Amino acid sequence: MENSPNTTPFASGKENSSDSYDVDSENGIIAYRYFFERQIISAMFIVATVVGSLGNSFVLAAVAMSRKLRTTTNVFVVNLAFGDMLTCLFLPWQAVAILGSDGWPIPAARWVCAMAGFVIVVTYGCSINNLALIAVNRWVGITKSCFTTRRIYTTRKLALMVIFSWALPLCCGLTPVLTDFGKLGYEKLYSTCTWDRSNPYSFYYNILVTAIYYPVQLIIIVVCYTSIFCYVRKTSQKMARIDAPSVSDKVSGGVSSRVMRKKLWKRQLDVTKNLLYIVLAFVLCLTPYFMAITVTADWTYRVTPWAGAFLFCNSCVNPIIYATSHPDFKEAFGYMIRCRKNPKGRSSQRNTCSTAASSRVNHGYAAENSQRL
DSSP states (O other), rough: OOOOOOOOOOOTTTTTTTOEEEEEETTEEEEEHHHHHHHHHHHHHHHHHHHHHHHHHHHHHHHHHOOGGHHHHHHHHHHHHHHHHHHHHHHHHHHHHHHHHHSSOOOGHHHHHHHHHHHHHHHHHHHHHHHHOOOOOOHHHSSSEEEEEEHHHHHHHHHHHHHHHHHHHHHHHHHHHHHHSSEEEEETTTEEEETTTTTHHHHHHHHHHHHHTHHHHHHHHHHHHHHHHHHHHHHHHHHHTTOOHHHHHHHHHHHHHHHHHHHHHHHHHHHHHHOOOOHHHHHHHHHHHHHHHHOTTTTTTHHHHHHHHHHHGGHHHHHHHHHHHOOOHHHHHHHHTTTTOOOTTHHHHOOOHHHHHHHHSSSHHHHHHHHHH
């Protein structure tokens, strides 16, 4: 949570009054004018901790209890929930840091602050990598055949994708630990546990984190969902032209087959829209922060703490979207809240890919049955 240390001072007489906090004595930079700003941001951290820990725990438990949720896409969903839960577990240390206006309030345990910064760097990189992997998975599942989907998402390849989603952020987090390129720990200007602006390479570390975590994944996400939208619109128009049943369809039972295909397609669209909501929420929470830490302007120092708070709040958004939009997760959450066993959770997972392939009008229907999302 920082910007370039080589910036123009912008302190005014009011900002340097006794009500001001966190003034960079070298450049006259102010991040907080009043203590209640710290209290609001720390409250956001605590709320995100409680909601995010419970919500992501529900996601993990739902997948563990329901076989219907053990799908290819949900491998990345579970990985995302695990990373978000780790973030939430370390957010209380951010609240402790931001309320300590005179520095890190536990001088004997500075390593705790450094560890919190390390975890955040790694888990957020993993989160955005998983969102990109989810987008690619949905694109393959909807626009490609069942055979192609199974060939791409084998058990071994899924494991490699999950490892990659953690490996790159881990390298990024270990860079300031093993080298002098950046420094993790307490940042006195923002009173947070991220990386220290006093390091001469801190701004370049900002650029490194932004370049690795944001633009490539964002492009992948936008391209995949745009392609899905175009494919869905084209297929819907084709379905509308063949919707009118013929006499032979009625005799051979084609009407029920067509109704089933339409239900499967609607289900595929609902899941895709749900995942798109997650991506949009992530982008809206993420963009202000990356803009704030890479733009060298006076206003970014006041915006960065708030952008960071919204960034952390994203960790509790995904479970809320699952509970309100995703039919399978909503059903599983309902059983968990009522402390009842899901009767469908123990049913054997049917392999209906080949059955659907014989009756689909496009490849999207097969993907629905193969992934059972």
